[in-house]
Amino acid sequence: MSTDETTAGHIQELRRGTVVLACLVRLRQPDYGYALLESLNALGILVDANTLYPLLRRLEKQGLLESEWNTEEARPRKFYRTSPTGDSLAAALTADWHRIDDALARLTGDER
Amino acid sequence: MTTLTDRYIWAATRSVRESQRGDLERELRERIGDESDALVETGLTPAEAERDALTGLGDPVALAARYVDRPLQLIGPRYYLAWWRLLKLLMAVVLPFAALGITIGQAVSGAPIGGIVGAVIGTTISVAVHLAFWTTLVFAILERTPAPADRRGFDAPWTIDMLPHVPEPTKTARRSELIGSLVFLVLFAAVIVWQQFGIRWVPALESIPVLDPALWSFWLPYFLGLIVLEILFAIAVYAWGWTWALVAANLALNVAFTVPALWLFLTGQLLSDAVLDAMRWPWGEAGPIVATIIVAVVIAAGVWDVVDGAIKTARRQQRSRVTAAA
Known part of the structure; x- marks a missing residue:
């Protein structure tokens, strides 16, 4: 495995949990897959469509998201919204993210 | 007329269970439509956009497996060790017996030495193949068997009592x-x-x-x-x-x-x-x-x-x- 691949792999690992948090927070406003993807990428949260769509399904299966089909327009779209369970998970994840950030900041000290 | 999208969706949905097909199809149509539209906005023709969008989705069967959370490996980490241990044990126990049994059988029936060697090698190999195949098949089925939450099949949690005794072969x-x-x-x-x-x-x-x-x-x-x-x-x-x-x-x-x-x-x-x-x-x-x-x-x-x-x-x-x- 080349250094680039190793780096990419670790960056992906680091981002994995943050994508879940971003989705849970962002979907407090209901939205559909592609719009969510666009808005996350616009915010600088880089996520691949092949990761995001299956992730939304999984979060729904775990009861963290709720979904509803919007058939008012020509193309039916599945709108996801964060469930109350998802909301409390988002709060827990946010708290943990801050804790990790503080800890890593202390660890890296003046390097930042 | 069937479009590329229809063909892609057919290929993807036929690999999942009937009950999941409707949902998966609608979701894929939404995604392919949205991604094609975005590509058209960058200046591609609708046909090119559809082709590019579908190419981006990759192998339809792999995509469907990711969507419905189905394992893409024969035996996952959960069962791998159990499978590997059982296979080794079976091979170690059964193969010598099979080889000896066939040797004795052949010798009793008066086969020439060359015939015995050939029969032993041939039979032992086929017994090994059977052992490996059937064991693996059972585990592959277990891997795909849905079970109540948190437990799968015969899952036996590891406990401290299962530690092997350290002998004293000084x-x-x-x-x-x-x-x-x-x-x-x-x-x-x-x-x-x-x-x-x-x-x-x-x-x-x-x-x-x-x-x-x-x-x-x-x-x-x-x-x-x-x-x-x-x-x-x-x-x-x-x-x-x-x-x-x-x-x-x-x-x-x-x-x-x-x-x-x-x-x-x-x-x-x-x-x-x-x-x-x-x-x-x-x-x-x-x-x-x-x-x-x-x-x-x-x-x-x-x-x-x-x-x-x-x-x-x-x-x-x-x-x-x-x-x-x-």
Whole structure:
């Protein structure tokens, strides 16, 4: 495995949990897959469509998201919204993210 | 007319369960439509955009598997170790028996040596393939069997009580093993030589060779040679402790001993005619039963010897791993 691949792999690992948090927070406003993807990428949260769509399904299966089909327009779209369970998970994840950030900041000290 | 999208969705949805198809199809149509639209906005024609969007989705079956959270590996980490341990155990237990069984069967039916070797190799390979295939099939099905939350199939959680015992095969313990082996082997060699002069304390067998004297042309020296090798082997085990190479050597020695011995016994070449006469062999209906018991005991002893060595090796490795970890 080349250094680039190793780096990419670790960056992906680091981002994995943050994508879940971003989705849970962002979907407090209901939205559909592609719009969510666009808005996350616009915010600088880089996520691949092949990761995001299956992730939304999984979060729904775990009861963290709720979904509803919007058939008012020509193309039916599945709108996801964060469930109350998802909301409390988002709060827990946010708290943990801050804790990790503080800890890593202390660890890296003046390097930042 | 079917579009590329229709074909893609058909390919993706037919690989999932009927009940999931409707949902998956609608979701894929939404995604493909949205991604195509975005590509059209960058200046592609609708046809090019559709093609690019579908290419971006990748293999439809892999995509569907990710969507419905189905494993893309035959056996996942949850079952891998159980599968691997069981497979090794089955191979170690079944293959030697299969090889020995077929050897004996062929020898009894009077097949030539070449035929026996061919049959043993062929049958052992096919038994190994069957073992691997069926074991793997069962685990692949388990991997895909939905079970109540948090538990799958026979899932047995690991507990501290399952830790193997660390044996104490220090050199002292190995020394007594060595002495036992050497005494036995030397006595065995002595018996092979002495039997030539009869069994003194059995009047009927006094001064009659027990084993067929014709065997001195090849087989008895062969067995004496094997005993020498066994002695060297016992010393090697004492010096280095059990290793997998020694287990293999032990297996080879056991096969080299047991197979010809049984073959000679079953083809009536082992015992001398004088002894058979003195014993009034064959003993009517009891003859085949006695012969079967002897064969079974000899095979069991050989198999046990090999398995015992393998167990000692496995324990030793586990122990050295524990020591290394500490």
